[in-house]
Amino acid sequence: MLRKIWFLLFMLGSVVVPYVATSSSDLWKTVSGLWSGSSTGSGSAPGPPASSSFATVDQSRAKKFGETPVSSNAIEGAATTDLGEVIQFDGSPAWVMSRWPRVSAGLAQLDLQGYRVPLVTGTGVDDLAGSLTYYFDKEERVGFITFHGSTGDPSKLIALVTSRYSFQKQTTNDPSLGLYQAKQWNGKPLSELRIRPARVVRADQPRSRFEVDLAMRRP
DSSP states (O other), X not given: OHHHHHHHHHHHHTTTSOOOOOOSSHHHHHHHHHHHTSOOOOTTOOOSOSOOEEEEEEHHHHHTTTOOOOSOOSTTOSOOXXXXXXXXXXXXXXXXXXXXXXXXXXXXXXXXXXXXXXXXXXXXXXXXEEEEEEEEOTTXXXXXXXXXXXXXXXXXXXXXXXXXXXXXXXXXXXTTOEEEEXXXXXXXXXXXXXXXXXXXXXXXXXXXXXXXXXXXXXX
């Protein structure tokens, strides 16, 4: 039990400082602009807002939307055994604010508003821990999802994006990069998953062996 508590504390710590990804693809240039605070996207790969001013929204606001807040006081919200429950495009701002006790809500450009939450799916080797962000359009539909975090085994996440969102493994010149993409009709990436080994892999931290970055646009 003590070991699990220490793991959760370590994982939650990783949410604070987002990892800045680098890439030559149009999609990932756009996504990296989110973390750096400026938009670098180009072509037909629109992504999250170029800049945001984030504020915390607590569960008291969720009540105004007619949904029952989660009972857990943990900032990562209710536990989930199914990644598809949280990595999906059917949610609403009310759902986000009712599921997570604390939400960072940002007024965004490009007619998108972001809601960022901490995500810890469990203590298994194939669980995820990190920062998950939903971007909603004017009709309160999820248009874009990003996740940055870590895992000890990315197979569960890979299975989700390949089976549900038609991601396919791509060949790269970087032997350290595992790249999966869903593409548009013209061959340009619509969504992208990047997996790299952690900079330091420790035997006593088997659940943080890989760094994971996911950028998904509504199919």
